[in-house]
Structure formats: C-alpha cells, structure tokens
Amino acid sequence: MDGLLDVKKQIKTYVETIADQKSIELLDLLPSGKMLRSKLILKIAGISDESIKLCAVVEMIHAASLLHDDVIDDATTRRGQQTINSIFDNKTSIMFGDILYSKAFTELTKMPQNIAYTISNAVTLLSVGELIDVELSKTFNTSYDKYLDMIYKKTASLIEASAKSAAIMSSKNSDNFSIYGRNLGLAFQMIDDILDITEDSAKLGKPSMLDFVEGKVTIPYLLLWDRINDGDKLILQSLYKKALTHDELEWIKSKMNETSVVMDSIKMARKYGLEAIEAIKDEQNEELVLIMTSMIERDF
Amino acid sequence: MDGLLDVKKQIKTYVETIADQKSIELLDLLPSGKMLRSKLILKIAGISDESIKLCAVVEMIHAASLLHDDVIDDATTRRGQQTINSIFDNKTSIMFGDILYSKAFTELTKMPQNIAYTISNAVTLLSVGELIDVELSKTFNTSYDKYLDMIYKKTASLIEASAKSAAIMSSKNSDNFSIYGRNLGLAFQMIDDILDITEDSAKLGKPSMLDFVEGKVTIPYLLLWDRINDGDKLILQSLYKKALTHDELEWIKSKMNETSVVMDSIKMARKYGLEAIEAIKDEQNEELVLIMTSMIERDF
Numbered sequence A, B: 001m002d003g004l005l006d007v008k009k010q011i012k013t014y015v016e017t018i019a020d021q022k023s024i025e026l027l028d029l030l031p032s033g034k035m036l037r038s039k040l041i042l043k044i045a046g047i048s049d050e051s052i053k054l055c056a057v058v059e060m061i062h063a064a065s066l067l068h069d070d071v072i073d074d075a076t077t078r079r080g081q082q083t084i085n086s087i088f089d090n091k092t093s094i095m096f097g098d099i100l101y102s103k104a105f106t107e108l109t110k111m112p113q114n115i116a117y118t119i120s121n122a123v124t125l126l127s128v129g130e131l132i133d134v135e136l137s138k139t140f141n142t143s144y145d146k147y148l149d150m151i152y153k154k155t156a157s158l159i160e161a162s163a164k165s166a167a168i169m170s171s172k173n174s175d176n177f178s179i180y181g182r183n184l185g186l187a188f189q190m191i192d193d194i195l196d197i198t199e200d201s202a203k204l205g206k207p208s209m210l211d212f213v214e215g216k217v218t219i220p221y222l223l224l225w226d227r228i229n230d231g232d233k234l235i236l237q238s239l240y241k242k243a244l245t246h247d248e249l250e251w252i253k254s255k256m257n258e259t260s261v262v263m264d265s266i267k268m269a270r271k272y273g274l275e276a277i278e279a280i281k282d283e284q285n286e287e288l289v290l291i292m293t294s295m296i297e298r299d300f
Helices: A004-017 A021-029 A036-045 A049-072 A090-108 A113-136 A144-169 A174-198 A219-227 A230-239 A246-259 A261-279 A286-296 B004-017 B021-029 B036-045 B049-072 B090-108 B113-136 B144-169 B174-198 B219-227 B230-239 B246-259 B261-279 B286-296
Strands: none
Touching: A004 A021, A004 A036, A004 A049, A004 A090, A021 A090, A021 B113, A036 A049, A036 A144, A036 A174, A036 A286, A049 A090, A049 A113, A049 A144, A049 B090, A090 A113, A090 B049, A090 B090, A090 B113, A113 A144, A113 B021, A113 B090, A144 A174, A144 A219, A174 A219, A174 A261, A174 A286, A219 A230, A219 A246, A219 A261, A230 A246, A246 A261, A261 A286, B004 B021, B004 B036, B004 B049, B004 B090, B021 B090, B036 B049, B036 B144, B036 B174, B036 B286, B049 B090, B049 B113, B049 B144, B090 B113, B113 B144, B144 B174, B144 B219, B174 B219, B174 B261, B174 B286, B219 B230, B219 B246, B219 B261, B230 B246, B246 B261, B261 B286
C-alpha cells in the first residue's frame, strides 16, 4: 500500500531528530509489522503529510508498547525476529520504549488537541490493559467480561483511537469510525488468540499454544472451561502455566475439538468484525470493509 | 509549603479517573519525595488550579521515570522504602510507570501547546539520558563531557522544563527560568552524586558508595581519575563494578581525601548553583534563590 513507506521514513526522521546514535541503531532492529493501524488511518484520512505523521506517532506508540510487552513476557522472539531485550537487555528495551513513547507524545502536541487527547488517552487504557493482563495471568481467569475488558484496553483502544483520530482529521463521522476501530480491535485480538492454537510455531514465529503456558486464558480456553465437566476442569487447571508435554497438548486439542470451541471463537470474532462493518456502512469505504473481511475470512 | 498537599490530591484525582483499582493501590505505595519540581513551579507561577495541575503532571512523570529506573537498577529500596518492583515485580513497575506517563501526557494535552511540548520533549531527553546512563555504566567512563551530557538529560531536563513551563504559565521570562532550572538540575545531580560518597547508608536509605559498584563514574570519581598516577588508576579500574570490601572502600576514600576531589566536586556543583541564581537575579524571587542556596550550602 502506498504511504506505508512514507510512514517508515517519518518514524526514522522523528528518531533522528532525537540525535541519539543508540536510538537510531535500535530502531533498525525493530521488526517491521503489518502496520494495521497505519493502514486504517491512511484508508480513512487519505495520504497527506498530516496523516503520515499521525501514522508515525501511532506506530511509535505501538512499537513502544511491544518493547515493554516483550520485557514483561520475557519474549526472545517477535515475528520470528530476535527481540531488543534478548539482543541487549531489559534495560535497553524499557528505555527505548520510553524514548519512542515520549517522542510520539512530543509530536502529538503539535497536532490538533482532540487528536492528541484521543491518542494519549488510549495509551493509558493500553497500559492499564497490560497491567490487567499481568493480573489475570496470575491465576486461572474464567471471567469472559474480564477478558473482554482486558483485550479492549490492551489491543482495541489504540486501534479505536487511530480510526477516530483519522476521522477527526478528515472531518468524517468520528463516532462511527470509533465503533469500527473498537470492534476491529476486538476481532483482531480474538483472532490472534485463536491463531496461537491453530497455527504452527514456524508461522507464528514463536512456540504455538504459548498463551496458556504464560497464564493467558484466552477466548477458546474460556469457552472450553464452560463446556467441560468437573473432572476435565481439574485436569485443565492442573495444566495451567505449565510447560506442556506432547500428550498434554494433545489432550487440550482433543477437548477443544470435542467442544468446537475454536470454531465458536472464530464466530465470536466474526460477530465483532461484522459490527465493525455495520458501523461504517454509510461511509462507502470498501477498503475498510476489505481489511475487516480479510481478517475474519481467513484460514485458521 | 502550601500547595504541595493540593498537588498530591490532584495526582490522586488523576489516577482515580483512570478507574483501575490496582493503579490506585500502587499510587499509595509510592514514596513521597521532596517534590522539588513542584516547589519550583509553585514558586515561579504561584498557586492556582493551573499550576497545581502542571505540578501533578510533572510529579507523575518523575514518579514514572523512577519506577522504570528502579527496574533498570534492580533497586529494592528508594528513600528507605521498598520499591514497587521489590514488593510486586518488574512487570508491575514497568506498567504502572507507563500508566503514570500516559496519564500525565493525556492531561498535558489540555494545557497550552508550548507547555505540553516543553514537558513532553523533556521526557524524551530524560529517557535518552537513562539510556546513556545504561551505556556509560557498561565500561569505565572517563569523559567529563559524556557525564555532563548524561546528567543534563537524565536529571536537569525535566527540572529545566518545569521552571520554563511555570514561567510560560505566569508570563515570566522563560529563557531566564530555563537557565535557572537547567543549572539547578545539574547542581542537584552533582550533589546527589557527592552524597553517595559522603553520607552513610541510613541517611541515604540505600548502601553508601553504591554508584561506583553499579558502574556509575560520577563527578568525584572523574576528578579522582584525572588526579591519580597510573598505578592507582589500575587499582581504581580493578575495583570498578565490584562489591567492595571494607579495605577497598577505605582505599578509595583515602585517595579521594588526598586529592580533595569531594571538595572540588562541591565547588563545581556550587558553580552551577551560582549560575542558576545569576540567571534570575532580575526576577526578585528570593525563594528560588533560597532553594538553590539551601541545596549547595549544606553539610556534606
């Protein structure tokens, strides 16, 4: 897509103005993601200096949150690439995250006040979402509401804020685009949680079925919990936060097959996806519908 | 001082609006510092709703930077109190830092644009300063310029930005107050570095002479390096980043006495202090002069 290269250049320019050689070096080591948030912004607001700068700010915030996330999760790889905390150390990852966050906020202060507010408020939600994620990962969470609140804050809030800000920037209906962004974010996180189970390690760029080992009771596990008998519940609980053997992994997979929880998780993600599409039905933005459908109508 | 209690209340109000129980709980566990930055702001801009909010934002940013600093330094105590990372874990400290940072930035977006820019830009400098500190702590740094650049960014930049923002807010000469804040910040950090050597553990609330063990070659050590012979240089280098025995500590202290480096470090801090006072000589703000003189004319 046109524009994404400009976003990368803008990020580089921003980091270069910090005039810290180490930061420039670290930026080059960050894995390049799908830039979902930038795609949304550019498809809502079009390509302009202003929208490219907004994209750069949002991508820097996203990258900063991942840098801190990788420290929190002790992650050694992301998208198949070595993480900054594994190449260097946690210190470097924390501080480079802070540099990207604060530079993004600094550039935000030059943008319209309601956009600056919308984006920075989303970062608070995102950080609270991370903290809730840490809390929920301590003991087996069986509450769907807590899961939904957490993924809204951790993942959907910044996507929602990106769509809303792009709408504000281009004088479009910001309420509708907020709803689009929020629901797309929820669907996106649910699909990510499903892929942890259905995709192999090579494709994921990390071990598959790692979420449960890390204490994350995601949507397929929540549905599974509701559908198994008390004996199986005890077994599932005994496997929580454990390095799983082949047999234990197979047991979870067979129980998931019996109870169709993966298919039903996909259906839930699709429901949010369709709500996203519904919210912008009057906006005549075929490309945004396409982003959503390609996300939910994929192979699992 | 009047106003500081209002600042604490304002911080609490800000954190409460995040509506996350854990964050409210964590806020109560933060040690209450001297609130130097708030004192400066209130003495420059006077006490008003606006200045109290600016103080709250700056204190939240300062607290966030300390939360990340404690993770980076593996600190278990700060001002004699247990740190969040030691009570809970690094994850909690990182995420609560991010929450305080982003909430502060969110509230900044409601303030005048030049204040929002000044403060958030200082946070980038501060974070770069932390990263440089990490880099400089890897190998024995003997460059005074690198030390000065690091302490300007890490410590002085936010104090400079606080004084400048308070001056902007109250339509005073922001250039003069910037110079005051910058020099006060440099003097403050040098004095902190000197106290690490001259004060005992009880007063510091952490082991004394810890900086050198942690790889920090502060101003007294830089001066010492310049003044000892090659044989002693080798000894000093061999003690770098080591848990020191009583005899080794005494060796460093005796060399410091022989070379008068503590007294000369105090003189350097005083020089910055006097430059700070000189910068605001036309402002008729006796209290700001007093903050500076009480800082530099103390017992070491």
